[in-house]
Amino acid sequence: MNYIASIGSYAIMVKEVFKKPTKWSVMKSLILKEIDELVYGSMGIIIFISIFIGGVVAIQTALNLTNPLIPKNLIGFATRQSVILEFAPTFTSIIMAGKVGSYITSSIGTMRVTEQIDALEVMGVNSLNYLVFPKIIAMLLYPFVVAIAMYVGIFGGWAAGVFGGHTSSADFIQGLQLDFIPFHVSYSFIKSLVFAIVIATVPSYHGYYMKGGALEVGKASTTSFVWTSVVIIILNFILTSLLLG
Amino acid sequence: MIEVENLHKSFGEAHVLKGISTSFEKGKTNLIIGQSGSGKTVFLKCLLGLFTPEEGKIAYEGQVYSELSLDEKRDLRQEMGMVFQGSALFDSMTVEGNVMFPLEMFTKQSRSEMQDRVDFVLKRVNLIDAHHKYPSEISGGMQKRVAIARAIVMNPKYLFCDEPNSGLDPKTAILIDNLIQEITKEYNITTVINSHDMNSVMEIGEKIIFLKDGFKEWEGSNKEIFKTDNAAVTNFVYSSELFKKVRQMYLEERN
Ligand SMILES: Nc1ncnc2c1ncn2[C@@H]1O[C@H](COP(=O)(O)OP(=O)(O)OP(=O)(O)O)[C@@H](O)[C@H]1O
Numbered sequence: 001m002n003y004i005a006s007i008g009s010y011a012i013m014v015k016e017v018f019k020k021p022t023k024w025s026v027m028k029s030l031i032l033k034e035i036d037e038l039v040y041g042s043m044g045i046i047i048f049i050s051i052f053i054g055g056v057v058a059i060q061t062a063l064n065l066t067n068p069l070i071p072k073n074l075i076g077f078a079t080r081q082s083v084i085l086e087f088a089p090t091f092t093s094i095i096m097a098g099k100v101g102s103y104i105t106s107s108i109g110t111m112r113v114t115e116q117i118d119a120l121e122v123m124g125v126n127s128l129n130y131l132v133f134p135k136i137i138a139m140l141l142y143p144f145v146v147a148i149a150m151y152v153g154i155f156g157g158w159a160a161g162v163f164g165g166h167t168s169s170a171d172f173i174q175g176l177q178l179d180f181i182p183f184h185v186s187y188s189f190i191k192s193l194v195f196a197i198v199i200a201t202v203p204s205y206h207g208y209y210m211k212g213g214a215l216e217v218g219k220a221s222t223t224s225f226v227w228t229s230v231v232i233i234i235l236n237f238i239l240t241s242l243l244l245g
Numbered sequence: 246m247i248e249v250e251n252l253h254k255s256f257g258e259a260h261v262l263k264g265i266s267t268s269f270e271k272g273k274t275n276l277i278i279g280q281s282g283s284g285k286t287v288f289l290k291c292l293l294g295l296f297t298p299e300e301g302k303i304a305y306e307g308q309v310y311s312e313l314s315l316d317e318k319r320d321l322r323q324e325m326g327m328v329f330q331g332s333a334l335f336d337s338m339t340v341e342g343n344v345m346f347p348l349e350m351f352t353k354q355s356r357s358e359m360q361d362r363v364d365f366v367l368k369r370v371n372l373i374d375a376h377h378k379y380p381s382e383i384s385g386g387m388q389k390r391v392a393i394a395r396a397i398v399m400n401p402k403y404l405f406c407d408e409p410n411s412g413l414d415p416k417t418a419i420l421i422d423n424l425i426q427e428i429t430k431e432y433n434i435t436t437v438i439n440s441h442d443m444n445s446v447m448e449i450g451e452k453i454i455f456l457k458d459g460f461k462e463w464e465g466s467n468k469e470i471f472k473t474d475n476a477a478v479t480n481f482v483y484s485s486e487l488f489k490k491v492r493q494m495y496l497e498e499r500n
């Protein structure tokens with residue numbers, strides 16, 4: 001029952017975000033700041049993780065290929081499929097839920113407990129639009145991050161496969177091109193766009209409606225990470241059933 | 246003019262405001278006094294619409310607040326300035342950024358016009374060398390003054406101050422009191438101040454409301470507070486020996 005009420009107030013929050021817009025000259029700089037903070041600021045960790053995940057997928061596939069009848073190009077094929085379909089969009093989003101999500105919850109939550117949100121409201125500012133809208137817009141760039149994660153993930157697989165002596169570069173690249181279905185990339189971008197909205201709004205919800213003091217800000221960040229991840233996992237399942245099933 | 250009628254506010258079991266009725270006139274400094282925990286902040290936040298009272302009516306120039314649409318409420322709020330008890334400065338912005346914020350949001354002024362206005366109000370609160378510091382880098386008393394500057398920068402029609410001079414030294418406290426009274430007169434503002442400070446009560450309390458146990462125990466001016474024989478008021482206001490003596494002297498002088 002409680003969950004249903006939360007979903008209801010989440011929906012009301014999202015509706016409120018798009019009302020009474022903040023002056024464009026102010027909003028523009030807020031959006032640029034959020035792009036820097038949420039998108040650009042996450043690039044390093046995403047690239048780092050993607051390279052290694054790609055590498056691990058390639059090595060594990062190679063180590064399981066003991067049967068000489070199975071062609072070596074399967075390594076490239078498996079790396080491509082796992083990175084594009086799951087690791088780049090979903091795994092990266094869970095990382096973002098931790099990194100970006102906890103930042104969003106704690107920054108909005110701190111503003112709540114120190115009455116900065118009340119101060120905004122008293123001035124006549126739509127605080128939800130002011131705080132959450134720029135984050136949603138910034139996160140619309142998230143699919144680009146996922147695209148980069150795909151590239152470097154596959155590159156990581158190639159590097160681990162070739163330099164680890166598991167496959168030749170030619171075999172790997174042939175595997176990458178094997179049975180390529182362009183829609184898989186679209187599917188992945190559709191997913192990441194949906195996850196982007198989740199990562200921008202669910203942590204905002206947890207920060208905005210929190211009560212209490214500094215201790216509760218920490219707790220809210222943790223709860224927000226758990227719920228953002230749960231929502232991503234469930235939506236991943238639903239979208240996969242709808243788009244690929 | 247703000248009129249309040251039969252205001253009730255509870256949090257769960259705790260009935261904080263139990264039917265408060267009063268009114269605040271234009272161009273007057275209205276003070277709300279009462280013990281810590283008596284509901285002063287809650288009362289002020291009800292006036293601002295940050296808390297929704299369960300019962301009662303609040304009217305701004307005859308417009309009933311609860312009957313306004315959300316947009317109308319926001320328009321009305323643009324005419325309000327509020328100094329929060331904890332200052333509530335935006336910690337991502339400098340002192341200057343905080344004071345300029347309402348101008349940036351709601352006016353079409355040019356950069357230099359805004360800058361002039363910001364310099365002017367910061368000077369009025371006696372802050373001249375903190376423009377580029379962040380709230381975490383200045384003292385609590387300075388934060389209070391920045392909050393006051395931010396509240397008055399738009400020339401509000403209604404000014405609410407929650408303990409504007411707590412945490413300030415006596416000299417700055419008097420300066421702030423005088424400033425608030427001055428701008429109240431100058432721009433004909435309806436000003437409501439929560440205060441503990443007996444000095445403020447005596448100096449600028451043109452109308453004083455004493456809250457006790459959720460009720461309005463007493464209402465009157467700073468002249469009348471000397472003469473009242475309401476025990477609760479005299480116990481609260483003249484709790485210190487010094488003020489007891491002051492009152493005695495005042496009464497003797499008059500007789
Ligand atoms: N958000 C809230 N939730 C629950 N109870 C609250 C809330 N805000 C205030 N209260 C309660 O309302 C009562 C009045 O609090 P309020 O902050 O108005 O006191 P105050 O008169 O401003 O005190 P002080 O002078 O110390 O600032 C207190 O008992 C407090 O516990």
Ligand SMILES: [Mg+2]
Pocket residue numbers: 285286287330407439
């Ligand atoms: Mg208070």
